[in-house]
Structure formats: structure tokens, C-alpha cells
Amino acid sequence: MKNRRLRNGRGGVLALPALLLAPFFALAAPQEQVEADTTETITAIPLGYIKQEVKRPIPLSRLNAEPGDIGVAGAEIALKDNNTTGLFTKQRFSLEVETVPVGGNALAALDKLMQNGNRFILVDAPAEILLQLADAAKGKDVLLFNVRATDVSLRQENCRANVLHTAPDRAMLADALAQYLIWKKWPRWLVVKGVFPEDRAYLEALHRAATRFGGVIVEEREFAETPGARRSDTGQLQIQRQMPVFTQGAPDYDVLVVADEREVFGPYLPYRTWDPRPVAGTAGLQAMSWHPAHEQWGATQMQNRFQRSAKRFMLPVDYQAWLAVRAVGEAASRVNPADFAAMNAFLRSDKLELAAFKGQKVTFRKWDGQLRQPIIVAGPDMPVSMSPQEGFLHQHAAADTLGIDEPESKCKFE
């Protein structure tokens, strides 16, 4: 790296001897270059990240175990992207991560991040903690980004003026799936629901989607079994006999839609239904903001960058954190990042043109702070489609056919 030359912070240049074919070591870390540059003023833009740890059940499939660095890994990639741009705009982004253990004090983490000058703070936490944080930050020059919680209430009666949501809510996810099922002419759904509050919340979103787009729920069946031991040597044989019986005798239906967010039984249903029917919902065909095999709209480069850095596949929460950090980066390249009011206004305006590998710019909805974005509908291996689907029309933006639209919004920012 000795022969790398720095030129006034405008980006490095590597002049190679004509015969030296060593193109790969030229990749210089952007941060290094900015630090090495003392001739021009660099604007610091510090970002915070609160990761509230949550006790999660062990997923049924080993493949679905959550990586320890989920979310943070996505934020770090976006930070690199921002800092490469920062080379040219004389800006330096940093990320301070506060991990809060189960039962820990998230408010203390917020205080610390605010004291350290972080005005843009990503939050990976359940809804009730996100609300506490939002209320604690009220009136301060601080903007929170919800990168995880899918609760519709956070965009409705419990919306907060200082929170933007890069995570889609259950209404968007259910609408995206429902549009595809209707497009596929599979309107009759047999619903199998779990017993937990989040299952009921997803079910509510499914009902709303069915009403909006013409789906019919032919029957709802509750899978009452509570989670016990996840693995036992005889488990598979039992399941193979139980699931067909459980789904027997249903009214005529096209697709089984499962509402089981904690993964208690959902992944057991595909290939085991009494009638040969596809499975969708929280298992089988699912709606999500990002899939590790999504390669449309330039996403290949994003997947490559992420995998090189994190040594694993990119997951929805990673993408949602990436979106938040990139949104701040994009705003900082267009308005003065030191002016919080200008940044806040720009982020919420139509001027934000965030390229997000979805084939259209993504922006935040003015009425509830929810990111307006197309949603991927995918099977386990690959994306199947992206909603909004053709033919679902909207007077302003097709993506607003997903989730809570302005006329039905109950959100009132104070």
C-alpha cells in the first residue's frame, strides 16, 4: 500500500507500473483516507444504533437461526457506502452501537448515544421499548429509525413524529402477499393461526388484505399446541402424521395461509397438507423487505458487498438498517447535515430519492413515517415476485396500495 497517493481528499489514485498486474490490492479503506487527510475540514455525522436483545424461541429450522450481528451488519455496509461518498463530499459517518441485554435499560443507552452527539439513531427493539425511546427523545433534535418492529399500531394510533420506519409493517406484508395470491387467482384461503398476540396481529392484517383485494378466508383453524421441546428423534414421523389430519376436511380452498410468527408449527405445513395446496403467510411463500437471493434492479452488487463484509447472507433486518443509514447519507449529500431541521425535513420530503434495489426510489410516507417500498414475495430459495402487482392501481403511487394509505391513517403527529 506504500505507493498509494492521496490527493487533497478527492479520492486515492493508484498508478501501477505498466507491467505490474496486481489490481486487487488497490482497494483502500475510505476511512483511512479521510483520516490521513488533514488539509480540509471534514463534517462528522455520527449515527447511533440501539439493539435491544430479546429472548426468542429457537426456530424450527436451523437455517432460520438469527445471526448475532443482524441489522448492525447492514448498517455497517451502508456506513461504508456513505463514507465512500463522503470522500467526495468531505463527510465522515460513524456508527456507535449500544447493545441492551434482556431486561436492560434501553433509555440509558439512548441517553448515552444522545450525549455523544448522535442525532440519527437506529432502533432494533420491540414496539413498547421503541415507544419509550421515542417519548424520551421528544422535543430533542433526534430522529429514530425503526428497523425491526412490524406492529401496525406504531404507524397508527401509536405513531410518533420522531420515528421513521424502514421496517414494513404487517399490513404492508399481508397486502403484498395478498396481491400476489389474487393475481395468481388463488382467492380462497384456509387460515391456520397460532395462539400468540403477534399471530392475532398478523391475522388482522390478513383479514384487512382479504377485504381490500378480494380474498376469501374459507375457514380459520387454530393450532393450539404451545411450544415445547423443538427437537426430538421421533418428531418428524409424528409431524408427518399430524399435519395431514390437522388440515383434513377443510372447505374448498386454493392456498393455506399460516399465521405463526414465532415459528411454532408453520414450517411443518408445506408438503404435509391433506389436500395438495401451496402454503403461504409466515411459512412457505412469504412477503419480506429483502431476500438473500434478490438480484433484480442491481441488487447483485448489494448482495456481493454484504456477503464479502459480513460472511453471511443479507436478511430483511440488515436491509432495513442499511436503508436507514443510507437515507441519512443521501440527505447529507443534498442538505447541510449539521442543520437537523433541514435533514429531518429532507428525509420526509419527496426530494429524498433513495435508490434501494427495488426498481424505484423509496420515500417516507408523510402521514405516518413509514417507508414506501415494494415488497418481495419469496419462497425459501428465491423471490417469486415483487408487489405491488400489476393491476392494483393507486391515484398517486402504486406502492401505496401496500399498507395503511393516507385516507385511512389514524396517525396524528404531535
Added chain:
Amino acid sequence: MELKSLGCTILGAAFLLGGPACPALAYTVYVSNEKGNSITVLDSATFEILQTIPVGQRPRGIILTKDGKHLLICASDDDTIQVLDVAKREIVGDLPSGPDPELLNLHPSGSPVYVANEDDNLLTVIDLDSKTVLAEVIVGVEPEGVGVSPDGKTVVVTSETTNMAHFIDTESFELTDNVLVGSRPRFAEFTADGSRVWVTSEVAGVVSVIDAKTRKIIKTIGFAIPGVQPEYIQPVGVRVTKDGAKVFVALGPANRVAVIDGNTLEVETYLLVGHRVWQLALTPDEKLLFTTNGNSNDVSVIDVPNLKVIKSIPVGSAPWGVAVSPE
């Protein structure tokens, strides 16, 4: 030339009933098929497919060398640039492009070749004769479009995530200016007189016209097509006629090519082509414009003087890049 003129006359006669008058000289048109991993070779006079040549994986940007003897092909998934001998119609070598080459352009003298490495935030400069890397210039995230000034002194690279047009001095390889443009800039094209640079922004849905001297944006041009949702208007390829009077912009999933008056900078009309139009190439006589339509697997042919789409030619799977022989 005489033979070609004769061919033109015969063809002109054949076209008398309804077709355009003597359409053009017979050039050879090359189309890269991104998913088909092949190059389709077309005749510009008969619109017949002469040959389909299997090449490396995910061929995208293509360009003919100035002598017209070789076609350089960015084989993105093979991390190389393949060299196709156009007389033999076979691959005869490759260039050390660095990872994931997507678009490329040539110095007016014929060498070096400038390559955008989309995955690596680099512009790689390769000497064509010695096939060696002369320099790697660090640019913004996801570099793609590469424009070269007619005097060969400046290269403009667009970076899709950084949203800039980077002006690079071809002698020192220094970045002299970074112009912030609309979101996801994909293509940069100098006018023939070197006074302006046209840069398309796919996600913003606009084209920026940059003054090549002051490096300031003269105008940002938006598009509005009745019946087409604004989010489907995604400008990618752009070509300017030699006199600077007409500018053609491929609008991606809007399935249109916009025609802009190069003097007033106003949109004149939109021409309906195939689905997801990516790149454009004019014949040297500027009678015809070929467009690659990625989602309908065809090439549309536009009659430039009459601004009419006259033909659709099925090619390989997911056509992306297009180049036309100099004669």
C-alpha cells in the same frame, strides 16, 4: 463503399412500397445478451441475424475498437473483458479488467480502454496493445457509466450509489470534479463538440446536462408520459447525434425512447419500443438507432430522420449492450 451503395439502391427499391427510402448503408450491429451469454450479430440493412456467438457469462457493455477489428465485451460474471475478432467471429483473448466490469469506453486514439468495475468502486485503465493495467482510480460506490471527451483529456464516471459524475483527468488520473446528480446515475455521454456531458439518473428518472467546462449542471430534464406511472420512467442509455441536435434517452421499463432537442433541451417526443429498454447505438450515418429491450428479448430499430420505430428484431435472452461497426 461502391458495393454498399449498390446494396443500398437495391434495398431502396425493395422498400419502395411503404418502407423508408434507402434506409442506410450496411453496417454490422452487435448485441450482447445478458442472460443468453451470447453476442447476436445483425445486418443493419437487411435486419437479418448473421450469427449468434457464445461468449462469457453475463455480457453487458460492449464496444468496437477504433479500427473496427475487435469487439470488447464486459463479461461481468466472469470478471473479464473478452476480445472478439469480428472477422473470425470468435473470442481471441481477454483483458485484465478487474472484477465485475459493466461498461467501458475508449480513448479517441483507440487506447487505453476505461472500465467501470461495479463491485469495486474502481475505474480500471487498460492499455489495449500491451493488455496491461495502467491505473486504477478510486471512485464512488457502484461505478457504471463511462464517458470520454472527444479531445481525450477527460473521463466521466458515474457512481450509482454515490450519485455523482466524477470528472477524471486522463493524464494524471486525478479526480478533478465530482458533480452531484440525480439518484442512480447510469450512463455518461459527451457531445461530439465536447461542450456538454449527458448523464442519466435511473431512480430519479431524470437526465442531467452538465457543462463540460464549468462542470455545472445546465439543466435537469424530467419526463412525463401519459398513462405511464412516473416510477417506471428510468433513464439508462443515451446517444447524441454528431451535430448535437437530437438526443435519444432509453427510459427502461417505460418502454420508450425519449427524443430531446439538443439545443432547446426540451423533450420532443417519445417512441414506443420493446420492454425495459437499456442501451442505444446509432449507425455512423445516423440514419438508424438500435435499442436493446431487456425484457422482450428484442432490438427495436428507429428511423432517425423520421423518428419512427420501423422494426423489432428478436435476438437472444435479455439483450443489454449494442454496438455498430464503423463501416
